[in-house]
Amino acid sequence: MASEEASLRALESLMTEFFHNCTTNERKREIEELLNNFAQQIGAWRFCLYFLSSTRNDYVMMYSLTVFENLINKMWLGVPSQDKMEIRSCLPKLLLAHHKTLPYFIRNKLCKVIVDIGRQDWPMFYHDFFTNILQLIQSPVTTPLGLIMLKTTSEELACPREDLSVARKEELRKLLLDQVQTVLGLLTGILESIWDKHSVTAATPPPSPSSGESGGDLLSSLLQSPSAAKLLNQPIPILDSESEYICSLALECLAHLFSWIPLSTSITPSLLTTIFHFARFGCDTRARKMSSVNGSSQNSVLGQERGRLGILAMSCINELMSKNCVPMEFEEYLLRMFQQTFYLLQKITKENNAHTVKSRLEELDESYIEKFTDFLRLFVSVHLRRIESYSQFPVVEFLALLFKYTFHQPTHEGYFSCLDIWTLFLDYLTSKIKSRLADKEAVLNRYEDALVLLLTEVLNRIQFRYNQAQLEELDDETLDDDQQTEWQRYLRQSLEVVAKVMELLPTHAFSTLFPVLQDNLEVYLGLQQFVVTSGTGHRLNITAENDCRRLHCSLRDLSSLLQAVGRLAEYFIGDVFAARFNDALTVVERLVKVTLYGSQIKLYNIETAVPSVLKPDLIDVHAQSLAALQAYSHWLAQFYSEVHRQNPEQFISLVSTALEAITPLISSKVQEKLLLSACHLLVSLATTVRPVFLIRIPAVQKVFNRITDTSAQRLPDKAQVLVCRALSNVLLLPWPNLPESEQQWAVRSTNHASLISALTREYRHLKSSAILPQRKVRLEDTKVIIHQTLSVLEDIVESISGESTKSRQICYQSLQESVQVSLALFPAFIHQSDVTDEMLSFFLTLFQGLRVQMGVPFTEQIIQTFLNMFTREQLAESILHEGSTGCRVVEKFLKILQVVVQEPGQVFKPFLPSIISLCMEQVYPIIAERSSPDVKAELFELLFRVLHHNWRYFFKSSVLASVQRGMAEEQMENEAQFSAIMQAFGQSFLQPDIHLFKQNLFYLETLNTKQKLYHKKIFRTTMLFQFVNVLLQVLVHKSHDLLQEEIGIAIYNMASVDFDSFYSAFLTEFLASCDGVDSNQKNVLGRNFKMDRDLPSFTQNVHRLVNDLRYYRLCNDSLPPGTVKL
Template sequence: LYALVLLLREVLNRIQFRLNQSQLEELDDETLDDDQQTEWQRYLRQSLEVVARVMELLPSQTFSDLFPVLQEDLDIYLGLQQFIVRSGASRRLNITAEADCRKLHCALRDLSSLLQAVGRLAEFFTGDVFTTRFNDALAIVPRLVEVSCYGSQICLYDVEMAVPSVLKPDLIDVHAQSLAALQAYSHWLAQFCGEVQRQQDQTQFMDLITSSMAATTPLINAKSIQTLRPLHKFPHQTLCVLRDLVDSISGEATKSRQICYHSLQESVQVTLALFPLFIQQPDVTDEMLSFFLTLFQALRVQMGVAFTEQIIQTFLSMFTRDQLAVSILQEGSSGSKVVQKFLKILQVVVQEPGQTFKPLLPSILSLCLDQVYPIVAERSCPDVKAEMFELLFQILHQNWRFFFKSSVLSSVQRSGAEELMENQAQFIAAMQAFGQSFLQPDIHIFKQNLSYLEVLNTKHKLYHRKLFRNTMLFHFLNVLLQVLLHKSHDLLQDDITLALYNMAAVDFQAFYSSFLPEFLNGCQGLDPHQRTTLARNFTPERDLPSFSQGVYRIVNDLRFYRLCNGSLPPGTLKL
């Protein structure tokens, strides 16, 4: 403990100009680094973090070492008023000797640093320790209020002085840091307010609040708005502010988020009520959905199941097929962005664990497969497509039991038990949508969807499911081989080959004996002898490297045969 006390005192000494001026003056206080800090600011911040860590371990000792030093510099600052000489309307600071100006400069720099230190320690006086450290905080806060009032009322930085290039920035910084430190203790004042509500005598608290207002009011008046903007002309700015507010507390504790949602609840309900009125104005709808997306990401638990379901049902009823078509076909416009954000909101909903929002899954699937997908299937619309397939993937991944009902028997006897399947039509439609995307030129959608299928296979054994194996596996294998054959997505050659291997691994014997001959029979531009040669050369290997080599070989040979056959005149003997 003694070592920590020595460390604390040494750090406090090293940040004070009156004890360490020669070294501190060497630190650059002008050039900003990548974090928008000067060398001096970084040094001070790191030093104050050391003080804060010691405060965690030795709160009483830290306070008793720091507060007297602060008091000393505060007395110097508060005593400057007696050196102000008035001459008509002007005021002058009657400190002109070089040595006195140097001492004042050091005292002001130290006061600014110590005010930052006191502000940094504000968190150690609130919460569970409020009562035990109340007296220490009550010694600090009135002094902060006093120095803030003094700075706001006297405005020392506006006084004429001997060396304004040095002292004026010091005086401005002291006043700014005093206000910043007082702001840091606003949480302590709020907790103090809660405590005095249960007491008869509120004089002490009222004096602090009244004095704090006296310190800040002159600054508010000085910066008052000269031009009042027309009322109701900037509603989008309101939603931006609310959205940023919600986003800022997304990582906070549950209690903070409850308080935030309680304060925003009326605004959220009004925004939802207005949504149907602005559905034809995509720029406004875009702002609304951005707000709701942030709400769902940060406060969906606080909103509750009933209200969340009400929001989703409202959106689903508004986004009809015609409305979606109008929005999506305006690619890159606000309308397209509206649909993207709506799909993002649904992604958040379907990822919610438990059974809370499972009743919404049929409606969400219907929106995806029956309304959005037919519009984007044969068009580019890359942004909307990406979000739609992400939503489909999350529905399958996070709600697998919506389609495949597992049981104790099936988990113990995987080979013999019948798979219990529900919502088969929707599952088939989703798989067909994924398969159709592999026939289109968008390489980003292709890569995204291929990775989704691989994840579903890794997590849920998609390729091994009876329905997929019996009715879809052949088509996916065929499509992926055709893609390799046509060289349309050569950048993804390794990814495609890995997916082919994982699909073939479901039943290697069936792949080599059944699928491969059928695939070659369906390939145009080959004669029977060439098909037989290709099948014979694809050796039935079961490890990934050998399988990959076999795929590359058969694809290259098939291209070669087609090229040769296509360049020969009719009747020529083929290879």
């Protein structure tokens, strides 16, 4: 005993030293090593048992339990059975003796260690494991302990980690399922008895009718039975802390059980009703009030605990709700659950003299509200379609409650979550109407009032006029992961709801929105009378603080409403164009008027009393009016095609006025936000609407002159690119509604050539000087010219790449000289990776859009130039020494080659050998060993395209020959290159990059689907099982666990080429080569792999093999040295 006592003292002092803040990391490592060595000794557990029963030091107890945990989970197989019996008997006794005095985290850890033993030994060697838990629960003194054991058992046995064989996992689940009915009965009994016991003694008088706690008509319609309503209206009992604690443990157990047991009649109505009783704790504001009135900390803790019971009960309900698969016999239970939850919803949204709904929601626990919102989301997304058909479920009344709940949320996040629920509901309604067009009107009539109310309220919520206090709180500066501010997210989510209602009820939605827009427009258009001329320019003569504040709110609202009107543009085109023509025309006329007004009185340049606030507001309204008008460009295009023959005056007037509004803004002096909105509108008019008269409008000619005038100040990059795209498209895109003979291609071609010539003048002059060595200053200037010119040209090519042949021909004619200049400049800048990057971007766009127009000889010249320039040294320099820009250069070069190898026909086939050799002999060796994913994805895509589009380069046979020769093997050519490519794919599966793994697995599977890769003789005989082996090893090592399913399917597709060989040869070889398992275990693994040939069974077998192989290795690793296994 003395040695145990001494060891304990030593351990206590080591632990104290370890956690002391003066101990160095070096010393901590020494202590850690000492403790680990101690734990590894055979028989260390005996000391730990003594430590546990003899110490009060938390660290020592925790260490001792960790030793047990390690022993049970990793070394149990090698522990003598006598020792196991002793441990199984001592630890539960220890727990029973000390559970009341142990710190909760030590007690929980001890419970887990005992459950771990059960996980290994129940029922064979530890037959009373579960019976003991049930007895603990049934004995009042140990109920809490029993519940903790039960929850731990559910966590550890129902969804065990992978350190068990599949057969044991299945056995445990079955054993637990057999106990579910008993366990649920026990838990129901505990909760019911506590509730009933405290209900009887609660001497609270029933609430008076005025206090608003009474049922109301909706309740009886929801619950159908007066007795249930009466039951739910009883006052909530006041529980002592012990009962509170037991109830919270019971509810935690239920929540975990519900996460894995199937819905069945074991979940009885009385259990559900009891859970709902407890859910009421969350909506009981009186409990929290009492605690704040009495002020004592004990009472306030009690209030929080009661709230927590409500949260736990809602967690149970949500676990049941989230199950999509509902057996027929359970549907009635679900209906009852919904009825009871909506009783709760009514309760927390009830107004009375003392409370508004919002103040009531503010008093409830935030987590409870979150759980409740989750419930509503699950109800709408999973069960509404099921429940809506029940006549006894009043959906419209439910929507009324959801409406109150949504618009009284105390937090923005809560409101966002509720808007999501409405979006789900609107999607449900839209798809329901599309599938049942016959009774569309009946469905819409049922919900019309609710939808109109929703629309009006959402619109009010985005307006400062009604909701200033809340909107001012939203941050409009910090960007989130989606690159939007909190205010933008708020507005966007709200407008999505507006748009969805518009889709269902276009007329209502329009008549609700347009008058509101009109009101704010009046204010904006009325500002002209307050503009006065001052010494420095124009000034807005509104100075009173209150007036400025009101103007600020009105402008913010106008900006939001303009976005709303823009968002609805899609609901005026297509089939409904004629029916909704007048509404759309009214909108577009207003928008054109507003944009012109803004540009004419130059509100964006005006002086204001509060420049930091009002100036951005005025700029924003102007920009949003242009953006809203841009949203109607598809409507304008349809208007043009429908009226161009008979009455085009109205259309011409709209377009001309819009251009008058745009032109003054295309200037480097205008704020960028406004300038870009004007440019985008110009691009849409030129690209989407394409009126024939655009080029003749003076405003457009003015823009042409400004852009081609070299003395004028250049616009910022983005704007310059957009304006050039618009002008190029005016000349290149075919006019709608006109035959080819009236397209005036000759004139347009000449004009386009002179436009491009003016835009590239400086760039083309670089050709003569490019050969000379560049001075530093000159080099920077040259780079600027290259950047500015290529960004414009690349954009012009990209915008017409999908257009007619004629447009692309004219485009290439105009660009031809610049393209040749680019090719001549390329070698001079090969060491400037930023310039090479832009040049290759330009060439990539040319190859994607204008390859046919460039013609074969010139294309060959470009490819040859690139292949000559990208020597191995140059590639290495780019990839290894120039960082991300250098890698981008190589990636773009590989992308160009991807376009080349995909080209049908024989034209570029002569390049294949040099492209493959570049990939395999130059690029691949540089990147193969690098852990960085740079360049790899593009290289493997290129290799995939080489195979996919040039299969005949490797496999010669024609379809005819293979039919004639039955299944005779086709000729194989370029075998060495094919093998090298396949080997590279195989190597990529041994690397950690999961994205590359997924991409390459997909490529192999595609080649198999399209070209039967796995069936080819060379693959089947020399590579097939190497690949299967690598994929199985990846599963065993768990390095790419997210792709388990994809890997399983790929293994099946490979094995299915030759199942006989897979089962007779490969599987045996694979198991033979596995280390860490003995021959008996290998035999068991082989026997358990059934010879199934269907995909689901086969992949299940694969995952079983992998799991059990890992399990055996784990067991074997943990056996003490020298163990003899029988």
